[in-house]
Every structure is written in C-alpha cells, then in structure tokens.
Amino acid sequence: MPTVGLVAGEGGLAEVLAERIRAAGRRVVCVQVHGDPGRLPEVCDRYVHVPLDQALRGLQVLQEEGVRELVLAGKVDKLRALGALPGAAGLWPERARDRRDPELWPLVARLLEQAGLRVLPQPTFAPDLVAGAGLLAGRELDPREGEDLGLAFRVARQVAAAGIGQAVAVRHGVVLAVEAVEGTDAMIRRCREFGPGAVVAKVAWPGADPRFDLPVVGPQTLEAMRWAGATALGVEAGSTLVLDRPAFEAAAAELGVSVVGWAPEGG
Amino acid sequence: MPTVGLVAGEGGLAEVLAERIRAAGRRVVCVQVHGDPGRLPEVCDRYVHVPLDQALRGLQVLQEEGVRELVLAGKVDKLRALGALPGAAGLWPERARDRRDPELWPLVARLLEQAGLRVLPQPTFAPDLVAGAGLLAGRELDPREGEDLGLAFRVARQVAAAGIGQAVAVRHGVVLAVEAVEGTDAMIRRCREFGPGAVVAKVAWPGADPRFDLPVVGPQTLEAMRWAGATALGVEAGSTLVLDRPAFEAAAAELGVSVVGWAPEGG
Known part of the structure; x- marks a missing residue:
C-alpha cells in the first residue's frame, strides 16, 4: 500500500496519526517543520526535520519517497513561518496582506496540490479521535x-x-x-x-x-x-x-x- | 447654574472633565466608584469616594446635592463591579446572563434615569478632546x-x-x-x-x-x-x-x- 506523508508541527497529534497510519498497514514518511520530535522518529518509517525556512526541501523529500497522499498535523508558529518562508514574498504579493488562518489555508492547499500531493482529512486514519x-x-x-x-x-x-x-x-x-x-x-x-x-x-x-x-x-x-x-x-x-x-x-x-x-x- | 454630577472610574478623563465643567461655570460633585483619586478632590467642589459595593450611597449623594445632570468618566473594573454590586442579583435575574458591555450600558442608563438623573454625552463639556x-x-x-x-x-x-x-x-x-x-x-x-x-x-x-x-x-x-x-x-x-x-x-x-x-x- 502506498506511503503516506505526514507533515508535523507542534503538539501530540502527529505522533498519534503516525501510529494509526502504520496500524492501517501504510508506510509513513514524516517531515517535521516545527515543534519537538518527541517519539516521531521512532513511530515513523522515515523522519526528516526540516526547518521552516527550508520547507521546499520537505516537499522534495515527499516527492522522492513517491508520496501522493499526506496528512497535516500540528500547530506551526505562524509568525515564525511567515518570517521564515522564502516563498512568502511570492505567495503574498502585497507585503502586509491579510494573513488570517482562513485566508492562509487555501493557499497552502493550492501549493501542495500544485506539487501533486493530495491532503487527506485529518481524521482519515483516526476517526475515533x-x-x-x-x-x-x-x-x-x-x-x-x-x-x-x-x-x-x-x-x-x-x-x-x-x-x-x-x-x-x-x-x-x-x-x-x-x-x-x-x-x-x-x-x-x-x-x-x-x-x-x-x-x-x-x-x-x-x-x-x-x-x-x-x-x-x-x-x-x-x-x-x-x-x-x-x-x-x-x-x-x-x-x-x-x-x-x-x-x-x-x-x-x-x-x-x-x-x-x-x-x-x-x- | 445647576450642579453637574461626575461619576468617576479609573483613568485621567474624570479630572479633565471636572476642570472643564468648572471652567463652564458649573459646580461639580464627584462620586468616584473605582480608581485612584488623583487630583479629583482638588478640582471638584465636592468629592466623595464610594466603593462599588456601596454604589447606591453614591446615588444618594447626587440626589442630596440636587444633581439632575451627570457625566460618566473612566473605566470600572467590570469583574469587581459585577461581584460587588448588591443590586446585581436584581439587575441580572439569571445568574450567568450576558454581561458584555453593550448589554450592560443600557441597564446602567435605565437605572440612572429611574433615579431622575440625566446622563450627558461625555464630550459635552470638552468637545475639543x-x-x-x-x-x-x-x-x-x-x-x-x-x-x-x-x-x-x-x-x-x-x-x-x-x-x-x-x-x-x-x-x-x-x-x-x-x-x-x-x-x-x-x-x-x-x-x-x-x-x-x-x-x-x-x-x-x-x-x-x-x-x-x-x-x-x-x-x-x-x-x-x-x-x-x-x-x-x-x-x-x-x-x-x-x-x-x-x-x-x-x-x-x-x-x-x-x-x-x-x-x-x-x-
């Protein structure tokens, strides 16, 4: 069964999802962009820590692993993310554009889709949560x-x-x-x-x-x-x-x- | 000219208004329900400090002074006010009723009007502010x-x-x-x-x-x-x-x- 990508931020959700994805018989490749690793390196088949300012490298990892489906899990420090992302200037053409979360998520979704990645609903592998x-x-x-x-x-x-x-x-x-x-x-x-x-x-x-x-x-x-x-x-x-x-x-x-x-x- | 009542909370607005009211040739009776007196005792003709849990005594002072018009100035610690006001139970029949400011002010206005007091707009004596x-x-x-x-x-x-x-x-x-x-x-x-x-x-x-x-x-x-x-x-x-x-x-x-x-x- 195909590998599942897991993009991890802060908090315990990513660990739980990693375990559930493996319990469903799928291989998990985790790219962590924020927060502590915790037990993620143990519970994932491959674990890569990619600082926010190298987020594009995370995409490369997912692509070289042949990942087509991924789950996002965990909080990212938005202020740091916006400061660090090298592509931010291109994503947000006006310097002080509206960056409230409901405005940002569709941009993230579009970016990932353009990279050929399908984002699954967070509860896909853990409906009991x-x-x-x-x-x-x-x-x-x-x-x-x-x-x-x-x-x-x-x-x-x-x-x-x-x-x-x-x-x-x-x-x-x-x-x-x-x-x-x-x-x-x-x-x-x-x-x-x-x-x-x-x-x-x-x-x-x-x-x-x-x-x-x-x-x-x-x-x-x-x-x-x-x-x-x-x-x-x-x-x-x-x-x-x-x-x-x-x-x-x-x-x-x-x-x-x-x-x-x-x-x-x-x- | 008739006396003006000044109900003072925290902050510098009450002092400024007291000075302006006197500059307009009116006598000022100040009832302070919250905050530091600052220069209020000097700049008012009469100054009374009334703790929030004795707010009704403040009304008495205004009435015994023959006050018909008053100005409200300054912030009141809402959490303390709601805890302290003896009449709060009567004002808010349900224990946990909505107490957001836009809900509270009309109640305060009605209470003062029922006591025969007219509340003037805050900029009445200080339009230049x-x-x-x-x-x-x-x-x-x-x-x-x-x-x-x-x-x-x-x-x-x-x-x-x-x-x-x-x-x-x-x-x-x-x-x-x-x-x-x-x-x-x-x-x-x-x-x-x-x-x-x-x-x-x-x-x-x-x-x-x-x-x-x-x-x-x-x-x-x-x-x-x-x-x-x-x-x-x-x-x-x-x-x-x-x-x-x-x-x-x-x-x-x-x-x-x-x-x-x-x-x-x-x-």
Missing part, C-alpha cells in the same frame, strides 16, 4: 457553566468567523479572553489573573476544511485549565480531535472539571 | 502600517460588534491580540512577546452611545505601545477622546510612532 456530542469527560456542567458556555460558543463562532482565533473564555457573562495568535493554551492560562471559574469554548473555523487545523484538545489543555482555575471546556462536536483520551478523562476527573461536546446547532 | 480624521500625532503611517491598520479596523469592528472589546493588534496581516476584559493597554503590552511592529486599532462600540464608554487614548496608551514596540495607533475619528494632547503629541514624536484618526467609512 473526533469528539461526539454530550459529556466527554469529568462531571456534568452546572447551570451557570451551561449558560456561560452558550455565550462563549456564540462569541467564539463570531471570533472564528472573523478569522481571529478558535477559542474564547467567559465567566458570569463576561468575555474574559479571546485567542488570537498566542494559541488556546496560552489564552486559557491568561485567565488566571481574573480569578477562577472561567469556562472555555473552542470551535472550528467556519466552513472548516477537515484537512487543516481542526481544533485539538488533550491533557495539555486541561493542564492550562488547572493553572487558570477554569472549570468547564466545550468543544465542537463532530470537528474536534481529542488526544490521549484515557489520560484526558483521568485528568478531567481529578480536576473536577466538565468537558462537553457542543452540537453545532446547540449554540 | 474628540479626535478628528487624519494624522493626530507623530509621523505619517508607512504603507505596511496603513494596510495592517485597515485589517485591524475591520477586525476590531467585528470584535466590538460581538460585544467583546474595543481594540485589536495586527502585524503583517496576522491578528496578534484582541482586547477582552483586560483593557486596551494590557492587550497592547501583551504584544511584546510577538516582537516589535504591531499596529493597534481602537474603535467605539457599534452604535456607540456617546454618554458611555467612548474610547479614550492618552499618554498611557503610548507608554504601553513603547513597551510592546508597537509602531502605529489608529482611533475612530469623531468618537474617540484624546487626553492630554500636548504630552500625547510629544510622546508620539519622541517614540517615532504614528497616531491617526480613522474615518468610519475608511475601514
């Missing part, structure tokens, strides 16, 4: 959290539709923090200064392409919540990937928090 | 800043329309940070970690009631920009108050930044 609707981990929401999460999802959808970020924190009807370029975990940790009790909603970009940047949560998300004293996490059912479910469930139980899958029509 | 369109201080925008400010204003208007906050920072087409409950200056300071070069757009709430919470900038805003290495500030022309114009202009010139009034139709 996708969060369903309802209680996912920990205790049930209390009524205050439920109301705050409703507001957090309404606001988070507006924030995502504006191309800003995917997550929002709310407490007692007040929007405490909005994720922009810093990432979800950093946004959650910021809430510590406003006192405990925040609820966090994390959503997909509207019209999200499941090949790119589906929301991911995992034990690290709960660690950020612990630091901030946040009590509930809502993720979009059907389009959020939950990493390391056993550790995630154990952490939620230990912290006494609530994690729910929010049905898109529920907001 | 209102920013006009065009270059306000410092050097001209460069083309990159102009493009980034265009995006920052588009995003800031969406953020304000969603009731989240009034300011957004952008660099090279990437949304670096969005203001929520932390306030504009804290949001600007946060941008330091992303490196220098941010531009900041600050807007009014859509359909802004000029009696409540017009955007205010002043030398402190530029101090936050200095810390973050931000290079340009755009404010909404016609609905932004600029404090301490001489010091503001001197600081902008010294920092080499650009401050512009952005025409509402310009975004």
